[in-house]
Amino acid sequence: xxxxxxxxxxxxxxxxxxxxxxxxxxxxxxxxxxxxxxxxxxxxxxxxxxxxxxxxxxxxxxxxxxxxxxxxxxxxxxxxxxxxxxxxxxxxxxxxxxxxxxxxxxxxxxxxxxxxxxxxxxxxxxxxxxxxxxxxxxxxxxxxxxxxxxxxxxxxxxxxxxxxxxxxxxxxxxxxxxxxxx
Amino acid sequence: xxxxxxxxxxxxxxxxxxxxxxxxxxxxxxxxxxxxxxxxxxxxxxxxxxxxxxxxxx
Numbered sequence: 001x002x003x004x005x006x007x008x009x010x011x012x013x014x015x016x017x018x019x020x021x022x023x024x025x026x027x028x029x030x031x032x033x034x035x036x037x038x039x040x041x042x043x044x045x046x047x048x049x050x051x052x053x054x055x056x057x058x059x060x061x062x063x064x065x066x067x068x069x070x071x072x073x074x075x076x077x078x079x080x081x082x083x084x085x086x087x088x089x090x091x092x093x094x095x096x097x098x099x100x101x102x103x104x105x106x107x108x109x110x111x112x113x114x115x116x117x118x119x120x121x122x123x124x125x126x127x128x129x130x131x132x133x134x135x136x137x138x139x140x141x142x143x144x145x146x147x148x149x150x151x152x153x154x155x156x157x158x159x160x161x162x163x164x165x166x167x168x169x170x171x172x173x174x175x176x177x178x179x180x181x182x
Numbered sequence: 183x184x185x186x187x188x189x190x191x192x193x194x195x196x197x198x199x200x201x202x203x204x205x206x207x208x209x210x211x212x213x214x215x216x217x218x219x220x221x222x223x224x225x226x227x228x229x230x231x232x233x234x235x236x237x238x239x240x
Binding site for chain 1: 197204218222224227229
């Protein structure tokens with residue numbers, strides 16, 4: 001439903017896209033990288049189920065004698081926290097994208113709330129590309145980083161944790177050669 | 183066992199503290215929700231996909 005490697009995507013465009021510019025490749029971090037927010041969200045989701053047992057074992061079960069309204073509010077706040085973590089995690093994953101168009105390389109980053117950074121580099125300025133894949137998860141799920149050196153003001157564009165890094169690296173270089181770049 | 187006045191006072195103080203803490207958390211959550219709305223708007227304008235509209239609606 002939410003792929004992280006899409007060739008020639010339809011129905012997708014980005015801010016600043018030219019009329020004659022087509023998106024050739026859209027990338028985002030591999031879905032497995034979402035585990036870093038999914039695991040805490042699941043743990044916090046399960047928290048209310050375990051806390052009574054823990055409090056009884058620690059003999060501080062006086063907290064369970066609070067009025068039921070308070071306990072309900074604690075549970076509501078707990079699930080609001082789960083909602084915030086899940087929604088934020090999804091937003092960052094979904095909207096942090098790397099785009100290869102017929103003209104440019106585009107790196108859209110949202111580092112934190114309300115901070116947006118877009119790196120743009122003409123594809124004809126690409127000098128060389130490299131890809132790296134190391135670690136257990138990266139090897140199993142075939143994802144890694146692609147580093148693109150350019151001749152312009154933006155010295156390098158890094159595509160982090162993208163699927164098929166070697167293929168992406170080769171794809172970018174092929175596009176550069178087609179446009180008569182390095 | 184009868185409840186002494188000092189115990190009752192302590193309980194009321196604890197409940198008041200919890201009430202203030204809950205209100206603070208909810209106010210912070212409201213501010214955070216506003217920021218999220220702004221952020222989703224910014225993100226949806228940057229990358230326009232069919233999902234962007236759904237996320238915006240949520």
